[in-house]
Amino acid sequence: MSNKGCQQLQSTASEYLVRHRSILDVMSKFQDSSAHINRSIVKAVTTCGCLEIDASKQSIPDNITLSEISNYVQTHLKGTLCPNCVEVLENELGAALFYLAGICNLLGLNMDSIISKENERLETLGVYSLM
Numbered sequence: 001m002s003n004k005g006c007q008q009l010q011s012t013a014s015e016y017l018v019r020h021r022s023i024l025d026v027m028s029k030f031q032d033s034s035a036h037i038n039r040s041i042v043k044a045v046t047t048c049g050c051l052e053i054d055a056s057k058q059s060i061p062d063n064i065t066l067s068e069i070s071n072y073v074q075t076h077l078k079g080t081l082c083p084n085c086v087e088v089l090e091n092e093l094g095a096a097l098f099y100l101a102g103i104c105n106l107l108g109l110n111m112d113s114i115i116s117k118e119n120e121r122l123e124t125l126g127v128y129s130l131m
């Protein structure tokens with residue numbers, strides 16, 4: 001997301017989150033939007049069928065380096081999202097970002113700054129930051 005996009009979303013969230021002004025409402029709406037994202041992925045598999053999930057235990061050899069792990073770890077996904085499922089998921093992800101912007105607003109946090117700091121942290125610590 002561009003810096004302008006983050007600032008604009010925070011501004012829009014501030015403008016439109018009138019009814020859900022309580023941090024409790026915004027927190028629960030954010031959590032609800034996360035469930036909707038998961039549900040949209042499930043529906044892409046079980047209703048549309050454009051996506052399949054074929055999961056089993058990850059099999060990672062003992063003697064490989066951390067940077068080689070990505071060569072062995074599976075996504076468990078087969079297929080690609082169809083245009084309809086892309087649209088549904090983009091809407092659900094957008095809603096989640098909207099409520100995340102609302103949480104940032106209520107707590108006086110800046111999404112641009114958070115994203116920049118996270119990028120710097122990841123670039124500095126690399127894969128070790130995710131362990």
Ligand SMILES: [Zn+2]
Pocket residue numbers: 044048049050051081082083084085086
């Ligand atoms: Zn689909």
